[in-house]
Amino acid sequence: MDNQDIALMAHLLRRAGFGASRDEIEAKAAQGYQATVEELLNPEGQPGVEEDLLMRYQPAYNEPAAIETNVQQWVYYMINNPRQLQEKMALFWHMIFCAGHSKIDSGQEMGVMIRMFREHGMGNFKELLKRLSTSPGMVYYLDNSESHKTAVNENYGRELLELFSMGVGKDDAFNYSEDDVKACARAFTGWNIAPAFPPFPYGRSPWEFRFDPTDHDDSEKSFLGNVGHWNGDDVLDMLASQPATARFVARHLYNFFVADEVPVPSWRLVPPKDTKAIADMEKAYFDSHYDIRAMLKVLFNSSFFKSEAVRYAKVKSPAEMVAGLMRMVGEHREIKPGIFEISQEPKYMGMDLMNPPTVEGWHTGHEWIDSGTLVERINFAAQHLGNTQLPGVKSMVDRLMASRSAPLSPEQFVDGCLDLVGPLDVAAETHRELVNHAQRGGEAKHRTAAEKTDFTRRAGEMFQMIAATAEFQFA
């Protein structure tokens, strides 16, 4: 199979999903790029996670109360959901539509919100905003439950405009005014939560959205230059139709799937990195009447996404690091004990899933890396990639042996290992260091049982060294 096809498919599966084992990458490459993109974009055509089995072996996943249980369940989905883009979109929206357990104090609601992102994250953006605005967790997180006809709380109205739809501005201009914020907040008065059962003695009841017309400000409002008795639905209609919203969503998609953009607060003044790419996605947004799937289709089939220049150019988020590694090494690909510890790893690497630091989310890109998180990332990756008992690692070792019947030179050994964990290109200096290390063991022979044992040991060691390279931190 053509190495370029493998490399491109690996890139697609890292970005549109949480990576894959080499076997899976090759199977998808054989299937073809276009067909794989279509499969990713149309998850309903594939089987999902077998939820009955999941509930059977992890019965606490039914109406999971504890935040840790919800995070576990999500990480399991990241690793195992065959509908990988669906799961990646859940993470995408969680990193934009931020709500956190530290305030909501209901793990179950965070789980419900993530499920909503999973199921609707590739759908119509206006409908997604409606689901978000009626998500009890979000209603509570951004204080809309404290926003009343007679005492308006502007928090949700402000964040809806600034962080969830239009953004502060584009092309040097502001997208909305303070008066628009106030009108937006008034339109969402009465969007609230029904009373729920408390945790004791039988567990919380799921929160439910409830519209209270008696608490809704139905007076006339001026929003984005339009005057009327607007309610929240009207506001969402107007927001979805704004060019600023198309720009906002397109830049986020580019930032998440293609290459790091400047931080969101700079988007008013700093133009997109690739204006044509953004324009193409904006067009898809309007042509499809706000369909996220249509924008993704443009993105994944574009030359800007396929370009070698953007491969391994984004720092893996901790969730990508953990789930991607599990997929590569074949660990937790079935329901088994130990998923709790794995699900906590993103937190140790700086990404407390379901609990972003603020409504603005995490600082991404190179900001994922500091001296502490780098050590966590390397230790975690090395621990698993060096475990040659794990099925994915074992498969890589077997492939390496099968790649050449004769002994592998140190250079061939290093290049083979780099190919199998990526294919990954490393800097010349890094490559030299890896080869220097391999040279200490001489040629890698694998004819006799003893040679095979030593070959396996050396491969595990080399995978560990690769896990410690700067390049391995990138997706």
Place this chain on the structure above:
Amino acid sequence: MSTHFFGIKDRVFGYSHTVGRNEFAGTGFRNPVDFALGADDVVYVLNRSYENRPDGVRVTVCTLSEEYISEFGSYGEGDGKFMWASAIAVGDKEQLYIADEWLNRISVFTKDGEFVRQWGKAGKGNGELDRPAGLAISPEGVLFVTDSRNHRVQKFTLDGKYLGKFGSFGDGQGQLNMPWGIALDKAGLVYVADWRNNRIQQFTAAGQWQASFGRTGSGVGEFNRPTGVAVDGDGDIYVADWMNDRVQVLSKDGRFITQFTGDNVISQWGKDKLVSNPDMIRQRQIAQAHSTDFDKKFSHPCAVRVDDKGHIVVLDHTRGRLQVYQKSREAVLV
């Protein structure tokens, strides 16, 4: 005026009371997966809890009238510990047999929770186990184990000697797909909750297929992943219809009689918990005005047992409680 009983005219079923609350220790249960009824109304509830709260893994011993007696067991792989506890049954001298579907073993305890012995080996051969999920013990001392990922039932002596097996993977008569709960009737017939086939199957003790009840669905006599089964002295069959959140009652020929969907009235332990949390009392009261059902209904009921006093006890998994029903010959005005 005529009254139509459709052939069922000598029994009624009524909700009696609730035992328990969600709790990681002491007076309550946490993600309970099975329970057994002992002598003198004693109940042994097997709590699976979850990974990040291993302190909740234990057996709670109490009575059907909600008197707390003791608890034993803990999370782990050592003797007397559980990873994925799945089933419990009472045997001779009220010794307790507990299956662990991760460790693929059966552990034996005295009724006071003292570890006696364990046996079991992972595998597919005779006497080997792959996720034992349900246990039933005959009066003759035969232990029936649903060996779920081997899609079969295995029979053992109470000290673990292999006696036989029946069932294989499939959806034909007598075939099984990840069986879970298992029960015996007074005639010694074996009832298996054929989980992924959404049906109950009846066998002789020797493993000869007798009948199948139910099919996939949520209608009358249909099941969505049945997990537990029990048979009373009249031959009435009770099925924990897990993902339909109900217990269905079938006559001995498989005809639908009635169903329970949950009728909880707060237990004494539940009240005890709330007394020290007045804010939650208020919150609960307001919530009840909005939704009366949530508090009453089953959520993933996964086991059901009957005793000779007409009690039908349902393990209401997610809510961490037992809802107790009473079968009666008399007409009861409700």
